[in-house]
Amino acid sequence: MIRYPLLTKGATIGITAPSSGLSDELHPLLKLACSRMESKGFGITCGDTVWTHSKAKSSPAKKRAAEFNRMMRDDEIGLIIPPWGGELLIEILEELDFEHMSAKWIMGYSDTSVLLFAITLQTGIATAHGANLIDMRGEDQDDTTAMWQKVLATEAGGSIEQHSSAKYQKEWQFHNPSPCIFHLTEETSWRTISEQNVSMSGRLLGGCVDVIRHLVGTPYGDVRGFMKQYIDGDPIVWYFENCELSTTDLRRSFVQMKLAGWFEHCAGILIGRSSANHPVDGYTAEDVYRDLYDELKVPIVYDIDCGHVPPQITLINGAYAEVHVEDGKGTITQRFL
Missing domain, CATH: 3.40.50.10740 (Murein tetrapeptidase LD-carboxypeptidase, N-terminal domain)
Structure with missing residues (x-):
């Protein structure tokens, strides 16, 4: 539990x-x-x-x-x-x-x-x-x-419902402070690789790809053990955000996670907006997500409110989440079960 x-x-x-x-x-x-x-x-x-x-x-x-x-x-x-x-x-x-x-x-x-x-x-x-x-x-x-x-x-x-933001911050403006710190100027749109409305549910787990990838193969990244001991085999809804990785490094990281079994019993993947995702030889972030989608056959939603491009939804590792995305708008209901 x-x-x-x-x-x-x-x-x-x-x-x-x-x-x-x-x-x-x-x-x-x-x-x-x-x-x-x-x-x-x-x-x-x-x-x-x-x-x-x-x-x-x-x-x-x-x-x-x-x-x-x-x-x-x-x-x-x-x-x-x-x-x-x-x-x-x-x-x-x-x-x-x-x-x-x-x-x-x-x-x-x-x-x-x-x-x-x-x-x-x-x-x-x-x-x-x-x-x-x-x-x-x-x-x-x-x-x-x-x-x-x-x-x-x-x-x-109990449960708590959160919605995608109305606008997000494209870039920091340190010379121009605002009352709420962030300068929210760009229209938020949660996107799906299938280009259709999607729903997924399962236990939330994730973080910044740049750093949690280094827990693969260590006692601190034992996803299989966590599923068996604490969530009784419930599927996982993964969420990730990329701080600094190029697209090929991001791809290598996802492949490593897959090979380590992290995506077994995966119900879907949420990926935050990123100012990194630098294409390599024409290989874009969307290409990375599409390759992952083709391999895992689960819903993938990207440009969500998570990570280094604020604002961000508060996501609870371990909570049971129900995620719905329709016409670029997202809702996440987290149940503390």
Whole structure:
């Protein structure tokens, strides 16, 4: 059985940096994000790791892991949100105390998805793929991003419905700050490889392809074991997003996952918008998705609200999802079963 944490009113958020921290000149971003969360009624506890950054990591792996383990054991902390992702979270997995993790929400994306993915597979605790703390430093939040609170406050046995965004952000405009951080200017359209309306249902699982692919063949990527132990063989609806991979690297990653058995009992695949997906010799992202569709014979939806091209829906690893896409609009109902 999947264990679902519950976000309660006035909960304390633990801020730790299991991947990248913030150098001195970026500290104001974190302080602003913390103050925004306090204005929403949350308590804040910041670990030491968030205030430092050197050589592509916030601090040595053992220190990052120890701080995260402490926050997971701390009953006063109800939710953990890293400031953002990074590059080398995978270094801490060997030091994590999976056997003594309490059921509390952990939310983030990018490199943080390594942590989310490993915890859900190892422990059966649901984890939340959604906004990083730094993304929530604005005066306001768009409707899609703001749903994270309602999603995490859904009780076990309950359900929550989310819809595709109206518009998404094409590019960052750091010189032109907006009240909600993002500049949502482009019309959102969820696309299907079949070019038809599609539906799929199953247990959600996924993250950033760039990093979770490195868990293939490790104890932290045992998808078969997870299916047997925690979801009683339910099919999986995979979701992915590509941060930096070329199309051929993306294709190699999907083939590796397929060869490792990750797509056995797959009910469908959701793929986020990407500013990467650089074509190689005319081989496009759509070609990658089409090849995967031809091999797996399952619905594939792409350009969904997930990942590095905001905003993004809050997706719960382990939740039972029902996905419907019609005329470019998508609905995801997550059931905490």
